[in-house]
Amino acid sequence: MTLLRRAPKARNWEPNIDIALEEQVTPVRARTPDELVTLFSDEVWRFASAQVNSREDAEDIVMETFSAAFRNFSRLERADNQAHWLLSVARNKVANTHRKRYRRAEEPLNDDHIAQGDTSGIMARQVLADLPESQREVITLKYVNGLSIEEIGALTHRTAAATNSLLQRGRQSLRTALGLPKGEEN
Numbered sequence: 372m373t374l375l376r377r378a379p380k381a382r383n384w385e386p387n388i389d390i391a392l393e394e395q396v397t398p399v400r401a402r403t404p405d406e407l408v409t410l411f412s413d414e415v416w417r418f419a420s421a422q423v424n425s426r427e428d429a430e431d432i433v434m435e436t437f438s439a440a441f442r443n444f445s446r447l448e449r450a451d452n453q454a455h456w457l458l459s460v461a462r463n464k465v466a467n468t469h470r471k472r473y474r475r476a477e478e479p480l481n482d483d484h485i486a487q488g489d490t491s492g493i494m495a496r497q498v499l500a501d502l503p504e505s506q507r508e509v510i511t512l513k514y515v516n517g518l519s520i521e522e523i524g525a526l527t528h529r530t531a532a533a534t535n536s537l538l539q540r541g542r543q544s545l546r547t548a549l550g551l552p553k554g555e556e557n
Contacts, residue, residue, distance in 0.1 A: 399453075399454070400453055401453055402448075404440070404441050404444060407437070407440060407441075407444075407447070407453070407457075408437060410453075410454075411453065411454055411457050412433065412437070414454055414457070414458070414516060415432075415433050415436050415437070415457050415458065415461050416429065416433050417515050417516055418458055418461050418462075418465075418511060418512065418515060418516050419432040419433050419436070419461055419464070419465060421499070421511040421515045422465040422507065422508065422511055423465060423468055423469075424496065424500060428468050431464075431468070432461055432464040432465055432468060433461070435464045436457055436460045436461045436464055437457075439460050439464075440456075440457060440460065455522060455525065455526060458512070458516065458518075458526055459526055462508070462526060462527070465508075466504075469504065498545060498548045498549060499511075499545075501548060502541060502544050502545070502548075503544075505527075505537055506537060506538075506540055506541030506544055507541070508527065509523055509527065509534060509537050509538045509541055510538065510541045510542070510545070512526065512527075513538060520534050520535050520538070521534075523538075
């Protein structure tokens with residue numbers, strides 16, 4: 372027979388804030404236009420490429436976003452979060468691209484795309500493209516750019532509750548489009 376030891380009584384949890392950890396939370400800031408591109412081009416690219424169907428449109432959006440940033444660099448330097456400022460500009464550029472797309476016919480996917488074996492990527496892009504623009508946007512900002520609900524709300528000019536609701540509707544639309552039962556997403 373073994374004797375069981377009793378665990379010591381648990382202490383109240385107190386956060387242990389480390390200075391190094393606090394510095395990591397502070398948003399990264401660019402001091403020059405070159406640093407701006409180095410620090411944030413990947414994030415802007417991820418957002419733009421997830422929002423539009425063609426690589427060329429995504430490249431145009433990224434270039435137009437950074438062009439606007441260079442023209443308004445003094446305003447960007449004063450921004451609380453430079454990444455959010457850039458994503459707001461990119462968001463407007465995406466909207467402009469969508470407006471232009473409605474004015475001209477988009478080239479449909481052809482059999483060559485499918486023959487290249489990229490059916491899962493094409494399928495995911497098509498399902499995402501078929502969502503309403505507002506749902507597609509919040510899903511992209513959440514899962515591609517990794518922003519929080521509050522950050523997405525600030526970018527899209529919505530409350531956190533409205534943003535969360537829109538994200539929930541977007542997830543449900545994705546489940547329906549992919550033929551998944553409710554609550555079963557990857």
